[in-house]
Amino acid sequence: MEYKMQLTDAQRAILEGSEGEVKAKVLETLVRFGEIFGAEKLVPVTHKEGHLVTSFGIGLLKPLFRTMDELIGAGLKAEGGFTVDPRPIDYENVRCNPLFKLIFSKIMYSKQADYERQLSKVGLSDADAFSCTCYLKEMGNRPGKGDVLSWAESSAVVFANSVLGARCNRNSGMLDLFGSIVGYVPYFGLLTDEGRKATWKVYVNTSVKPEAQILGSAIGMKVMEEVPYVYGLNKWLGEELNDENEAYLKNFGAATASNGAVGLYHIDKLTPEARESGEALITPDAKTYVIDDEELERVYKSYPVMWKEGAKAKLVFIGCPHLSYNELTLWAENIVEAVGRQGRKKVAVRTVLTASPAVVKRFESENAELKEKLYLTGARISSICPLMYTNNPLTKLQAIATNSNKLRTYSAARYYKDEEILKILSGEVQ
């Protein structure tokens, strides 16, 4: 077979079957994929730990399970290991009625246990490696500036590119694993200096610190898959990256990636490449988008409400993407305080906070008393994927409230600002 891409002798040998038919197909997939985007070569993956988007053993994906069996049969695995998106089920902390359980366990995620065994065989880092926020310090899968990755999961890719300065394209499930197995990815798009140039200048001129999830949504819907350079956020975030800013940018980025298809953004004076190169990152013909209070409110009010008319919230999900340690602590404090302020002992609406297993462990270890107070309100902490939970068609009958713009986009959940969510779960408003 002829390839346009410049390949090394070793890569050509693999394609010709020197390391087996299955590895040849794995590499052929990456080469063909890269050629569609004009990639002229493959480059080494320098941050070896991968991240996979497909964490769920959904019965529908039969070819996924068959392909995994082929990889396992050929003895192939990701030598650097990988983390993976959150599990779809947590009956202990996200309780389900018998009908939901039947649909989740017997129909939708009937292959979950089998699939997790397959993941282990091809390189899953450990049993707690399930989170969309693999890059948080507690999870430890944190690349450095300039590292080349083979990751999927749009919110993780945009964080790694923008906040950490790593280099990764928006990959599909399966190709994320293939790149980790062969140790190469095609060189195009966000891996190149040219592909990382901003084609939009975004000016944030708001009178208060904008809600990260709405700002990200507005920018995502405007620029779609292009790269924005954002001015004005340093007024609210300062000019040094810290845990608080990273959490803000995590939520902002997830919204840009799900409401649009953003894989990289630059924040003036804050993110690594903007600090290093500044406006040299912007193309001469960049378009302009100005965001003020009115524009944010317009975007917020444009979200369709998928609930039945007159419905009231039955379930609140906070943490998509998964919460950082500081976010989890702050939400726990705020919930305990807000519920008490209303003269209540329990939350008015069933509430689930989601965070990675490593963050939950740290919270339990360092905040045992706060966790006990939180649990007395009836709120729960889980490492589930809220998106996978809402994938169940029955959840469309539930009125789910969330502060996640990603969850709103992919489900019938209704988006509320953080302050509104607190009022709903504490019973201050319905």
Place this chain on the structure above:
Amino acid sequence: MKTFKGRVIAGGNWEGEAVVSHGGFNTLATFQKSAMANKKEVIAADQNNKDIFGLNITGKALCLPITIGSTTGGLVIQTVSSMGINPKCFLFSEHIDSLAASGIVLARVWENSDVIAVDMLGEEFLNTVRTGDIVKVEEDGTVTIL
């Protein structure tokens, strides 16, 4: 009769009926319901896509700008191709997106699928073709609305 020339992603000769999505095509939302139920045909289930919601898209020429939605999109295209319930052709007006490209490559390499894909057919193509039109697709990326 009007002819357009695009870039071949996965070539083939074919003639058949078009279904047209003017907005981004949400792969998971469209295919999930039929594939989960092991149906022999896909009835498009994305309620946000009024152009194709409720239409049978199996064996048709799906005309679209790009795909959108979950990064499982590539796997879903591979899945429906393995089940033989995929659209026969994907005809993109824009440059194919990375998720659809993954799906087409996975279907070809891992499922020996004969799915056809042509991209960069241009905005005028999508403005011209209508659901129900008969289109002819040629090996070199020529698409003719008959």
